[in-house]
Amino acid sequence: MTTKTGIVADLRSDTVTRPSAGMRAAMANAEVGDDVYGEDPTVRDLETRVAGLLGHEAGLFLPTGTMANSVAVQTLVPHGGELLCADDAHVVSYEAGAAAVHGGITTRTWNSPDGIIDPAAVAAMIRPGGGFANPTQAIAVEQTANLPGGLIHPLDRLTALHEVARRADVGLHCDGARLWHAHIATGTPLDTYGRLFDTVAVCLSKGLGAPAGSVLVGTPDHIADARRLRLRAGGAMRQAGVLAAGGSYALDHQLAQLAEDHRCARELAKVLAGLGVVDPARVETNIVLLDLTASRWTGPDLTTAAAERGVLLTAVGPCRVRAVTHRDLTDVQLGHATDVLRRLLDA
Numbered sequence: 615m616t617t618k619t620g621i622v623a624d625l626r627s628d629t630v631t632r633p634s635a636g637m638r639a640a641m642a643n644a645e646v647g648d649d650v651y652g653e654d655p656t657v658r659d660l661e662t663r664v665a666g667l668l669g670h671e672a673g674l675f676l677p678t679g680t681m682a683n684s685v686a687v688q689t690l691v692p693h694g695g696e697l698l699c700a701d702d703a704h705v706v707s708y709e710a711g712a713a714a715v716h717g718g719i720t721t722r723t724w725n726s727p728d729g730i731i732d733p734a735a736v737a738a739m740i741r742p743g744g745g746f747a748n749p750t751q752a753i754a755v756e757q758t759a760n761l762p763g764g765l766i767h768p769l770d771r772l773t774a775l776h777e778v779a780r781r782a783d784v785g786l787h788c789d790g791a792r793l794w795h796a797h798i799a800t801g802t803p804l805d806t807y808g809r810l811f812d813t814v815a816v817c818l819s820k821g822l823g824a825p826a827g828s829v830l831v832g833t834p835d836h837i838a839d840a841r842r843l844r845l846r847a848g849g850a851m852r853q854a855g856v857l858a859a860g861g862s863y864a865l866d867h868q869l870a871q872l873a874e875d876h877r878c879a880r881e882l883a884k885v886l887a888g889l890g891v892v893d894p895a896r897v898e899t900n901i902v903l904l905d906l907t908a909s910r911w912t913g914p915d916l917t918t919a920a921a922e923r924g925v926l927l928t929a930v931g932p933c934r935v936r937a938v939t940h941r942d943l944t945d946v947q948l949g950h951a952t953d954v955l956r957r958l959l960d961a
Contacts (some may be wrong), residue, residue, distance in 0.1 A: 625937040627820070644855040678828060679820075690836075755775065765896065886904065900938055912929075
């Protein structure tokens, strides 16, 4: 893309990050083996490490977060069973119907006006079995909550939801694609979050900057089931240590840097707040959600106009646009994006 300034600020997602030079070197030098035979030491080390960080016994490396979520819910929900989740959750909104297509899983959803889970409301939705009823088998929670703007579900609410699930004897899955961000923003230990769930999927290719990969953690039985489901979905890999090494490098060198992404998001929100499109109090991590309801812009129109000026955004609704800060966004690019959006929204 060519612009008058020559600057392009890509705020579409934190998936646009590229492996750093150090990460590329670690990947090039990774010790590898055949992971289908369980012989790739770099994969095994990453799986063990992430499982331990999240307070679980076992882990499985998968190529994508979508596959990790799909496999996870299939370990918790039998074919034809029911999964509860938010109506804007990734597992029902952005995975091409994977839960239904691959797992034969039915879903019912809740709406949270403020984007934060209400454990009592979820408890009221749980359907017992008996007769022709389709009982609820599991609940899925996204931490952080992407479409509500990267919001963090408070620990007390997740703890209450854990108790709801235990009392009802239903499974609990965490789509933790950006769980790292919640950990860095709140200081809550990863294992404190992780132990509240039966399964947790964490992504390595978003804020952490690895080129691919997610890790699913759970009990040894869950992970044994997940390994077979990964194979069925075509996700078993051979010398996958070259990818796993990128994830390990990110955990060693790039996890703490997520705090800088959060700072950039707050700076952007602070400027745009004066234009009535952002509430800075709702910018908790690296996602800034623009509400254009009171402006002259639609989401698609603003993204088009911004792109023409070298700022790439994502329209996530008729009047909503998402901007995501990440490790590859420079201060110059952030300043350019801020200036372009201020001019457009103030016009």
